[in-house]
Amino acid sequence: MAATAKDLNIREFPVEENPKHHYLNAETGLKSWLFTVDHKRIGLMYLASIILFFFVGGVLALALRLELWEPARTFMDADTYNRVFTLHGAVMVFLFIIPSIPAALGNFFLPMMLGAKDVAFPKLNLLSFWIYSFGALFTLYSIAHGGVDTGWTFYTPYSTSTGTAVISMTLGVFIMGFSSILTGINFIVTVHKMRAPGQTWGKLPLFIWSLYATAIIQVLATPVLAITLLLLIMERTLGVGIFDPALGGDPVLYQHFFWFYSHPAVYIMIVPAFGIISEVISTFSKKTIFGYWLIALSSLAIAFIGFLVWGHHMFVSGQSELATVIFSFLTFFVGIPTGIKILNWVATMYKGSIDMKTPMIYALMFLFLFSIGGFTGIMLGALSVNVHLHDTYYVVAHFHYVMMGGTVFAFLAGIHYWWPKMTGKMYNEFWAKVASVVLFIGFNVTFLPQFIMGSQGMPRRYYSYIEQFQTLHQTSTVGSWVLGVGFIIVGIYLTISLFSKANKASSNPWGARALEWMSSSPPAHHNFNYTPVVLHNPYDFHKPISEFRLGIDGSGHGEETESKVELSSDKA
Amino acid sequence: MANTNTAHGESHVQHHFVDSEQQFDSSKLGMWIFLVTEVLFFGGLFVAYIVYRAWNPELFYMSAKELSTMMGAINTIVLIGSSLTIALAVRAAQLNQQANISKYLLVTIFLACVFLVIKYFEYTSKFAVGILPGELYTYEGIDHPGAAIFFSIYYMMTGLHGIHVIIGIGIMVWLLVKTRQGAYNSSYFTPIEITALYWHLVDLIWIFLFPLLYLIE
Numbered sequence: 105m106a107a108t109a110k111d112l113n114i115r116e117f118p119v120e121e122n123p124k125h126h127y128l129n130a131e132t133g134l135k136s137w138l139f140t141v142d143h144k145r146i147g148l149m150y151l152a153s154i155i156l157f158f159f160v161g162g163v164l165a166l167a168l169r170l171e172l173w174e175p176a177r178t179f180m181d182a183d184t185y186n187r188v189f190t191l192h193g194a195v196m197v198f199l200f201i202i203p204s205i206p207a208a209l210g211n212f213f214l215p216m217m218l219g220a221k222d223v224a225f226p227k228l229n230l231l232s233f234w235i236y237s238f239g240a241l242f243t244l245y246s247i248a249h250g251g252v253d254t255g256w257t258f259y260t261p262y263s264t265s266t267g268t269a270v271i272s273m274t275l276g277v278f279i280m281g282f283s284s285i286l287t288g289i290n291f292i293v294t295v296h297k298m299r300a301p302g303q304t305w306g307k308l309p310l311f312i313w314s315l316y317a318t319a320i321i322q323v324l325a326t327p328v329l330a331i332t333l334l335l336l337i338m339e340r341t342l343g344v345g346i347f348d349p350a351l352g353g354d355p356v357l358y359q360h361f362f363w364f365y366s367h368p369a370v371y372i373m374i375v376p377a378f379g380i381i382s383e384v385i386s387t388f389s390k391k392t393i394f395g396y397w398l399i400a401l402s403s404l405a406i407a408f409i410g411f412l413v414w415g416h417h418m419f420v421s422g423q424s425e426l427a428t429v430i431f432s433f434l435t436f437f438v439g440i441p442t443g444i445k446i447l448n449w450v451a452t453m454y455k456g457s458i459d460m461k462t463p464m465i466y467a468l469m470f471l472f473l474f475s476i477g478g479f480t481g482i483m484l485g486a487l488s489v490n491v492h493l494h495d496t497y498y499v500v501a502h503f504h505y506v507m508m509g510g511t512v513f514a515f516l517a518g519i520h521y522w523w524p525k526m527t528g529k530m531y532n533e534f535w536a537k538v539a540s541v542v543l544f545i546g547f548n549v550t551f552l553p554q555f556i557m558g559s560q561g562m563p564r565r566y567y568s569y570i571e572q573f574q575t576l577h578q579t580s581t582v583g584s585w586v587l588g589v590g591f592i593i594v595g596i597y598l599t600i601s602l603f604s605k606a607n608k609a610s611s612n613p614w615g616a617r618a619l620e621w622m623s624s625s626p627p628a629h630h631n632f633n634y635t636p637v638v639l640h641n642p643y644d645f646h647k648p649i650s651e652f653r654l655g656i657d658g659s660g661h662g663e664e665t666e667s668k669v670e671l672s673s674d675k676a
Numbered sequence: 677m678a679n680t681n682t683a684h685g686e687s688h689v690q691h692h693f694v695d696s697e698q699q700f701d702s703s704k705l706g707m708w709i710f711l712v713t714e715v716l717f718f719g720g721l722f723v724a725y726i727v728y729r730a731w732n733p734e735l736f737y738m739s740a741k742e743l744s745t746m747m748g749a750i751n752t753i754v755l756i757g758s759s760l761t762i763a764l765a766v767r768a769a770q771l772n773q774q775a776n777i778s779k780y781l782l783v784t785i786f787l788a789c790v791f792l793v794i795k796y797f798e799y800t801s802k803f804a805v806g807i808l809p810g811e812l813y814t815y816e817g818i819d820h821p822g823a824a825i826f827f828s829i830y831y832m833m834t835g836l837h838g839i840h841v842i843i844g845i846g847i848m849v850w851l852l853v854k855t856r857q858g859a860y861n862s863s864y865f866t867p868i869e870i871t872a873l874y875w876h877l878v879d880l881i882w883i884f885l886f887p888l889l890y891l892i893e
Contacts, residue, residue, distance in 0.1 A: 328720050342810035
């Protein structure tokens with residue numbers, strides 16, 4: 105069965121620069137977007153929705169920070185404040201950050217990086233976008249009907265007794281969970297079955313490895329959240345009492361269930377970010393990634409360990425002391441694969457030809473901010489320290505350093521890295537650099553003071569505080585304005601780049617080696633007009649770029665197996 | 677999308693797949709992963725069951741006696757039988773026996789309906805004496821303060837399982853219509869195959885539910 109390279113006539117396929125026909129104008133009209141099965145368009149629709157919800161969550165955050173300007177009331181009452189921080193958390197977690205990198209950038213680039221025409225189940229992909237939108241509608245409905253004041257964790261028994269719109273909110277999250285599961289299934293199957301000929305597991309881009317690890321977490325953890333929220337809804341409507349101590353139930357069981365999903369969910373948020381950082385650092389250092397297998401497998405290790413540490417959210421909730429000690433111990437293990445990644449990224453840069461373009465700047469900021477977030481996480485995992493810091497601003501600062509300093513900065517790196525590929529346009533490099541510096545300063549001014557406040561005992565989620573904290577709170581609030589300005593600058597120059605005519609991007613502006621850069625910018629309707637064939641690792645910068653554009657004549661399919669085509673570099 | 681299909685000569689292959697085999701393998705892997713999510717979905721309820729049973733062993737013993745072991749046992753046999761018939765439907769598709777595909781699908785749908793009818797009589801006999809979930813529970817035959825929780829878990833588990841049975845019936849009716857239109861043959865029967873996988877899982881979950889809820893000694 106096996107055909108040789110000569111029979112298949114493998115040759116180089118030159119890239120068409122600035123093509124007239126591409127996925128954006130292959131079909132036109134609103135319907136061609138809403139009912140598309142093209143993974144690139146679905147990715148863009150996700151991107152637009154995510155940016156919308158990031159804006160909503162961001163405005164809520166600015167309102168929170170403004171309210172904390174004065175120790176007592178500034179401009180909203182305590183009940184409103186409770187609802188605003190709940191919505192900020194729920195919108196940012198469920199509507200923005202969980203779908204952010206996998207559903208938007210992942211949808212767009214996963215099939216392209218595999219040399220495939222689409223994900224394995226394109227209709228399911230569209231369905232998952234619609235489910236996400238449907239779930240988002242429930243969330244918006246609950247915002248319109250008074251919001252929710254439980255915090256994004258919906259802890260029982262308060263969430264079963266509060267008069268706010270808990271049911272519509274949790275139903276929204278329940279529904280969006282299915283969207284997450286479907287995306288996860290789609291990605292796993294696509295990675296297994298749709299890789300280009302010659303693309304072995306050892307030649308996958310690291311972004312693919314990170315999305316694969318993320319998809320595994322999505323598939324395993326999300327159903328548990330679904331059943332938890334279903335039980336919570338039953339508790340509210342029928343009073344089943346499983347989580348209600350008054351009826352013989354146990355509220356700590358709810359916390360176990362919730363964090364069994366929500367701790368792995370933290371890795372749904374951060375692991376794809378690791379993938380972007382691997383791509384960006386290697387590309388802008390013009391150097392083979394250091395420790396390819398360590399980075400690839402550490403993503404899987406994080407996915408695995410992430411399932412064993414949920415109890416560290418409940419050190420003071422009354423779980424058994426033995427469980428607490430074990431969870432604390434296991435929590436430290438997460439630091440190992442994460443540390444491996446950081447070391448490998450730094451080693452990749454060592455003696456590389458570093459090109460300080462905007463994505464690289466964001467990647468370096470990521471290294472700095474995420475390291476702080478990671479180390480403070482290890483501190484919080486230590487039992488004795490945790491008892492002091494539990495539910496203080498220290499925790500708030502910690503997870504913002506990981507989620508915002510980590511994921512959002514990596515997301516920004518990814519957006520800037522792939523912007524020319526997605527849109528065919530180049531943004532203004534000068535303003536992009538200015539914005540990155542503004543965001544970096546704003547971020548640290550906002551969240552560094554929160555570490556200090558937290559260690560001094562400022563509890564999270566409080567409406568008022570003692571005057572001792574006022575300077576720090578006000579510093580933090582000023583920082584949030586700087587952050588807001590930074591995002592406005594990003595929004596302006598990215599929008600301008602879309603409509604300006606003079607700034608067409610080339611197909612491979614960064615000189616990268618992964619398959620998505622071997623298509624035109626913007627890509628063709630079916631990604632490639634040939635069947636790509638992979639010979640080299642996507643980080644082999646010492647090999648000529650022509651060897652990364654090889655393919656077989658055909659309509660651009662991804663082959664499912666490497667066994668059918670036996671390839672080696674000497675044959676080609 | 678039809679333009680690229682002609683290149684492969686098989687009309688059921690979607691545009692982004694190379695051949696029928698790749699499409700079949702992908703669909704099957706996708707269904708297996710989906711089944712994993714189902715196991716974890718029910719897993720949450722099984723954990724809740726284990727926790728409450730560990731805390732209230734005598735409650736579970738007392739409450740299980742209220743359930744009709746006979747009806748549960750008949751339903752177990754019915755579902756296992758339906759697993760056999762859907763497997764036969766897959767076999768018929770592999771052998772390209774069109775009439776048999778329809779026949780076995782029909783029998784499977786019939787057995788699934790029998791399961792639901794028995795479940796209906798079971799539920800209504802419980803409702804009649806006031807055994808309802810949560811705060812609606814009014815039955816006084818079980819001398820234990822947590823009796824409502826056992827039946828809440830019972831209704832949650834069997835109710836969710838019942839929803840899966842109803843969804844399964846819906847899919848099989850759709851398969852039946854497509855089969856009558858001649859959509860499946862020995863070279864393409866992916867939907868029947870993956871529906872059978874789903875149906876086996878629904879069956880398997882019941883096989884766990886039956887002893888855990890009905891057969892507590």
